[in-house]
Amino acid sequence: MSGLWLAVLAGGVGCYLLKLAGLAVPPAVLDRGWVRRTADLVPVALLAALVAVQVASDGPRLVLDARVAGLAAAVVLLVLRAPFLLVVAGAAASAALLRLLAG
């Protein structure tokens, strides 16, 4: 089995089991202060790290390129409360346009 299939299947089954655990485990087991605080912060930290890595790295190097312009467009669209698809499409279009102009 290829590595990609391994990631897809293991990732998918694991995420399902995490959902099932929430419905099946007695609440007292996980209902602790530090667990709640950590679980609340995990998506924030991971998403912020994913934004940074996606936009500013190329392999092991830190780079600034058209993706930064895409992210800036996304920020503007988010401030304007644009819907998700528009934010994503606007970022892609900005980066594509910049690359086109830069030749």
Added chain:
Amino acid sequence: MSGAIPPSHSDAVVAARRGVVRDGLGVALATGTYGISFGAVSVASGLSVTQTCVLSLLMFTGASQFALVGVVASGGAPVSAAATAWLLGTRNTLYGLRLGPLLGWRGRRRVLAAHLVIDESTAMSVTRPDNDLARLGFLVTGGGVFVLWNLFTLLGAVGGTVLGDPRTYGLDAAVGAAFLALLWPRLADPLHRLAAVLAAAVALGLVPVTAAGVPVLAAGGVALLMGLLARREAP
């Protein structure tokens, strides 16, 4: 409707149920359609159309799916990609804790319902005034998102394969924007903003010195550290 319920009460119940169904379908439409961006980004990251569709069917939680393909795109190992998806999936466990008593399902129903535990179905369920409407909101929203998310994933994936080089269309920039859009509503809280800045700084600091995928996982460590050290309750 049972004949024992007075007509006026019955009308109110029907109207309430109709409202829950309408709201749920609206959210399902808004969320499901952005499966098209996931599909396109996923094939641009190197997954096949089949892998992309299996991921949406099996994992069915958007942020984890975007994270998995994002780590794959940056060259991360399959284990790092899966582990990042799991970490983002832990919030669904907490949703389940709140939903469990509301839904009150056991056995096979619970096993099936678990798959629909996502941000949107939880939000459209826990806000309802009684258990019956909570179940309805959960099923309509979760089921609606499931159908549309998978349909639009397929559309995006097939469309993505005929595009050619994804960079020409800025699809590599779209991934970062998708993560930012998912993060944005959580940044209202100052503690969250601090966590976001620290996590991004740690991740960027590690990019040149660790294997791909590790910087994002290390950001999970920032969350754990802050969760252990913070004194106040999560909202």
